[in-house]
Amino acid sequence: MADETGRDWVRQYAREHVVHLVVVALLGLYPFFYDAITHSIVGAEATTVLPQMETMVAVFYFGLFAMSFDFISGYTGYLSFGHAIFYGTGAYFVVLVSNGKIPLLGAGTPFMVSLVLAGLLAVVIALLVGSISFRLSGVYFAMITLGVSQVAYVFIRGWDFVSSNPKDGAAVVGHPTGFNIGVPWVDSLNLAIGPLVGDELSLAWIHLGTTQVSYYLVGLVVLACYLVMQRLIHSPFGKVMVAIRENEERAEAVGYEPYRYKLAAFAVSGFFAAIAGGLFAGFRRSVAPENSMYFLVTGDALLSSIIGGFGTLAGPLYGRLFDETLREFLSKEGAGGGLLPYLQGHVPGGVMDAVIYNGLTVGEAINTFLNGHASLYIGVVFVVFVLYVPGGLLGTIRGRAGGPLAKRVGRLLGGDGE
Amino acid sequence: MILPLLADALGQFFRPDTLVNVFVDGLSKAAIYAMIALGLTLVFGLLGVLNFAHGSLTMIGAYLGGLVMVLVVGSATGDVARLAAFFFALVFVFAALAALGGLMEVGLIRELYDRPPVYQILLTFGLTLILDELTRIAVTFYGLQPVAKWQDALGTKPAFMATSVHVGGVDLSPLSLFEIALGAVVVLGVWLFLTRTRYGLVIRAGSEDDEMTAALGIDVHRVFTVVFALGSGLAGIAGVLLMWDQVWGASLPLAQQTLLPAFVVVIVGGLGTFRGTVVAALLVGMVDATMTWWFQNAVSFAGLPQMMIFLVLVVTLVVRPQGLFGIAEVGDH
Numbered sequence: 001m002a003d004e005t006g007r008d009w010v011r012q013y014a015r016e017h018v019v020h021l022v023v024v025a026l027l028g029l030y031p032f033f034y035d036a037i038t039h040s041i042v043g044a045e046a047t048t049v050l051p052q053m054e055t056m057v058a059v060f061y062f063g064l065f066a067m068s069f070d071f072i073s074g075y076t077g078y079l080s081f082g083h084a085i086f087y088g089t090g091a092y093f094v095v096l097v098s099n100g101k102i103p104l105l106g107a108g109t110p111f112m113v114s115l116v117l118a119g120l121l122a123v124v125i126a127l128l129v130g131s132i133s134f135r136l137s138g139v140y141f142a143m144i145t146l147g148v149s150q151v152a153y154v155f156i157r158g159w160d161f162v163s164s165n166p167k168d169g170a171a172v173v174g175h176p177t178g179f180n181i182g183v184p185w186v187d188s189l190n191l192a193i194g195p196l197v198g199d200e201l202s203l204a205w206i207h208l209g210t211t212q213v214s215y216y217l218v219g220l221v222v223l224a225c226y227l228v229m230q231r232l233i234h235s236p237f238g239k240v241m242v243a244i245r246e247n248e249e250r251a252e253a254v255g256y257e258p259y260r261y262k263l264a265a266f267a268v269s270g271f272f273a274a275i276a277g278g279l280f281a282g283f284r285r286s287v288a289p290e291n292s293m294y295f296l297v298t299g300d301a302l303l304s305s306i307i308g309g310f311g312t313l314a315g316p317l318y319g320r321l322f323d324e325t326l327r328e329f330l331s332k333e334g335a336g337g338g339l340l341p342y343l344q345g346h347v348p349g350g351v352m353d354a355v356i357y358n359g360l361t362v363g364e365a366i367n368t369f370l371n372g373h374a375s376l377y378i379g380v381v382f383v384v385f386v387l388y389v390p391g392g393l394l395g396t397i398r399g400r401a402g403g404p405l406a407k408r409v410g411r412l413l414g415g416d417g418e
Numbered sequence: 419m420i421l422p423l424l425a426d427a428l429g430q431f432f433r434p435d436t437l438v439n440v441f442v443d444g445l446s447k448a449a450i451y452a453m454i455a456l457g458l459t460l461v462f463g464l465l466g467v468l469n470f471a472h473g474s475l476t477m478i479g480a481y482l483g484g485l486v487m488v489l490v491v492g493s494a495t496g497d498v499a500r501l502a503a504f505f506f507a508l509v510f511v512f513a514a515l516a517a518l519g520g521l522m523e524v525g526l527i528r529e530l531y532d533r534p535p536v537y538q539i540l541l542t543f544g545l546t547l548i549l550d551e552l553t554r555i556a557v558t559f560y561g562l563q564p565v566a567k568w569q570d571a572l573g574t575k576p577a578f579m580a581t582s583v584h585v586g587g588v589d590l591s592p593l594s595l596f597e598i599a600l601g602a603v604v605v606l607g608v609w610l611f612l613t614r615t616r617y618g619l620v621i622r623a624g625s626e627d628d629e630m631t632a633a634l635g636i637d638v639h640r641v642f643t644v645v646f647a648l649g650s651g652l653a654g655i656a657g658v659l660l661m662w663d664q665v666w667g668a669s670l671p672l673a674q675q676t677l678l679p680a681f682v683v684v685i686v687g688g689l690g691t692f693r694g695t696v697v698a699a700l701l702v703g704m705v706d707a708t709m710t711w712w713f714q715n716a717v718s719f720a721g722l723p724q725m726m727i728f729l730v731l732v733v734t735l736v737v738r739p740q741g742l743f744g745i746a747e748v749g750d751h
Contacts, residue, residue, distance in 0.1 A: 079536050132736050138535055139468050140739055143685050147731040150678060154721035154728065296674070299543060306540060368559050376555070379547030386540045387529055 090277025448703025449601025473677025479657025519650025688744020
């Protein structure tokens, strides 16, 4: 009997992860798909529209940061507007360890170890910040977390321990090879990430470049982190988080102590935000105050969360995918393909030089209003989502399906769908 | 090693002329902080909306004010004419930004009064992205550097303001005095408007209890629009003032540079209280001036003033979460 229920549980668990498997499989095939389609007859168009591999790595690590932001903000309703402090902690910690600046940890400390340590450091910071912040709620909570993270931002910007020019951040100098992701201290089970210094991989007829290897490795870490957070959200602990969001007084009246749950959720979210920051610094091999600790970094996570679905764990990843894809499409440099290089290559020069109005040519107009101005269009999409699609992409789908997608699909596959 | 240096610096700091210098500097900073925070606090007090777009409105005000000045003022323009142009720019920018603010309230923010306060933060945050990027497009289109300060606009201030005068051992900059005067006039004007006019009475009643005010037959929604327009206009004139200040200047990052201190002032004072905002502006201004002196003379940490300003915010929220003059319930969800 016990065996029977045991197997049922496994089957149900497997069914509820079918959606995850499908998404992971699609993402796993993406590099091959991208490679194939960009070398096909529609190659130029595909390069223009699809995000390149390097962008996808950024989608992964920043998506993880946005998920961790959503974990606390979307599920407990406490808007953590200073979340960048954890991302920055992770990023700076990894860089400082690799430069041999952290006592007891040499420059040769395995990347996986410094990632976990960065996460634990963020947990400590989260407990400290949370213990003062969670006595407040609403706008005040958002503001005190913002205040603390800005203190950290100004501090790291002026602390000459970090590098000789802390305003510009720090680069990895003490660790010339790429950072390894894998099992620490076992060389054969490790591969290095980084667009330039990472490992390449040749298995039978498959050849993966450095960025593709980084894509899989960073993706793997993000997947593991996602699954842990997903497990927590669907555990009794996660139910209490949602109860706090819906009605904190009632959650307290039922006998849960909200303060403890909020603090624990904050610590978990800080941990994964630091992992995301560590992956970012490990892949980019440098960090600057503006792209790690600054409050607009939190703003970017907020954008991804709202567009992808506030209060859905996977949503922010899709939100970030949208964000990065649009930015690459409208980028000024045209690296990885985008609108401008495509038009320059495929539209006759006469059209680009045609004057629309008052000496303004088509090419100049595109340059003025489109390229490098993705923020404008993302802002418009964001405002439209806040006003008319408050659930975001995933939240809306979830609303239509009548519950989390993974659970709904699982139930349908189990045959007890309505 | 450190101690004698510190004692030396302390001795220097507590000299009368230093104290007067720091005090005047603090007053001028306080005037600026009050001007950038007043609109924010009015809007929060009545509408309950923490307007993330406030800094962007200040930045747009700085550019618009600069535009008026650059167009009107030539190298031959005299000091009096420059001042007159400045006041014309103030009126123009106030009107333009009040109109923009009114449109934003009617078109977008009105949709969200029934939702949790977090959504208003989200919406106005989205608006900052749009406003900043549109400004960036306009600014680069006209061949200006978006990140660097707009030097042409800085150069339109009267010649006597660009220098500093030495009075009795104290360095006074006429621009600082002008900022203090303008800040005082604006604070006084808003205060008179709130306390001495019938419309001000309605606004105060609405801040207290908007449902009751509506029940008494007042069209609260129109008052909301007017206050949002007023707040935006105030943000704009603060920008016009900053356009002349060497420390600030018209640039795109001005949006964030003013938004964050404005938040600090508004929260430290107590969200939505006029008196609290003015007192907090004085406090933050003095802290800023003091820390700026310490950085320039004793401590080699460049971020000191900024860090202390945010620490004031954190400490206030820990010790007295509702702010200096705030009421505990406001701002909770």
